[in-house]
Amino acid sequence: MSELAVLTPCYRGDAALFPDLHRSVLQFTPEDTVHHVFVPSRDKHLFTQYEGPRCRVWSRSEMLPPYYFRPPFTDVYVNVRRPWPPLRGWVMQQTVKIAAAAQLDADVVLIIDSDAVLVRPTTAKRFVVDGRLCLYREENGVTADMERHVIWHRVARELLGLPPAPPPPLPDYVTPLNFWDPAIVRAMQERIAEVTGKNWMDAFNERLHISEFIVYGVFVDEVLGASGDRPPGDISICHNNWKRSPLSHEEAIAFAERLPREAIAMMISAKSRTPLEVRRAAIRRATEIAAAD
Numbered sequence: 417m418s419e420l421a422v423l424t425p426c427y428r429g430d431a432a433l434f435p436d437l438h439r440s441v442l443q444f445t446p447e448d449t450v451h452h453v454f455v456p457s458r459d460k461h462l463f464t465q466y467e468g469p470r471c472r473v474w475s476r477s478e479m480l481p482p483y484y485f486r487p488p489f490t491d492v493y494v495n496v497r498r499p500w501p502p503l504r505g506w507v508m509q510q511t512v513k514i515a516a517a518a519q520l521d522a523d524v525v526l527i528i529d530s531d532a533v534l535v536r537p538t539t540a541k542r543f544v545v546d547g548r549l550c551l552y553r554e555e556n557g558v559t560a561d562m563e564r565h566v567i568w569h570r571v572a573r574e575l576l577g578l579p580p581a582p583p584p585p586l587p588d589y590v591t592p593l594n595f596w597d598p599a600i601v602r603a604m605q606e607r608i609a610e611v612t613g614k615n616w617m618d619a620f621n622e623r624l625h626i627s628e629f630i631v632y633g634v635f636v637d638e639v640l641g642a643s644g645d646r647p648p649g650d651i652s653i654c655h656n657n658w659k660r661s662p663l664s665h666e667e668a669i670a671f672a673e674r675l676p677r678e679a680i681a682m683m684i685s686a687k688s689r690t691p692l693e694v695r696r697a698a699i700r701r702a703t704e705i706a707a708a709d
Contacts, residue, residue, distance in 0.1 A: 422528060423525050425509045435466075484503075524540040524596070549595070549647065552595065552649070572631040593654040652678035663690045677709055
């Protein structure tokens with residue numbers, strides 16, 4: 417068993433971003449850390465060039481039971497036991513994260529979106545305080561106007577058999593870089609199956625609106641932590657830019673130069689459509705700053 421594994425869901429739309437992330441994983445994680453990449457079967461040929469001792473490329477379908485299939489030329493999946501509504505690709509991406517994290521042979525699974533990169537050395541110990549794995553938790557991060565997050569909290573509590581949440585503000589557990597304990601993921605799967613009377617994956621996928629990070633966070637805080645012993649929180653790991661408009665070269669460099677000392681990664685949202693050369697200039701600058709600290 418390794419201390420750390422890295423998990424990234426990806427697809428052809430982010431294939432141009434993936435090389436920078438993968439290079440950063442090779443550079444900043446221990447030699448026994450393997451980068452596990454999960455992609456649609458039709459996109460796998462775009463990523464096989466990265467396969468080697470420290471990278472394994474998986475088809476999403478390898479994580480699914482045989483009664484799930486993807487109709488040709490679509491971005492949806494169908495559970496033949498419950499074919500309607502079909503499962504959208506972004507929900508299936510969440511499902512694959514959970515299924516894969518439960519199976520990986522590591523103490524900590526670091527989940528990184530393809531538009532993020534590591535900029536500092538990263539080991540499993542970075543996510544542990546006093547012998548306990550931290551939880552990405554932004555206290556009071558979900559406000560009443562964040563309607564989707566509020567729904568995600570409601571759905572998480574239903575799947576986990578918990579009473580309704582109090583009114584917002586609520587904790588936010590959503591981040592482009594997260595860290596999970598595989599043993600806790602397996603316990604979460606068992607809890608969902610016990611509460612719903614269904615295979616955990618079927619119960620998860622039949623929800624139209626759901627967040628894997630909020631389900632995991634609520635499980636850790638309110639099922640495992642029901643005794644009042646909450647794990648330490650950590651929201652300092654990733655320096656994020658969520659803008660939906662492209663960054664100029666100057667804006668990207670200025671963003672990189674605001675890299676916090678505690679951050680091990682940075683993210684410029686793929687939805688910003690920032691040019692690749694601008695992203696890479698920001699990555700280089702952030703890496704220089706991190707190395708100088």
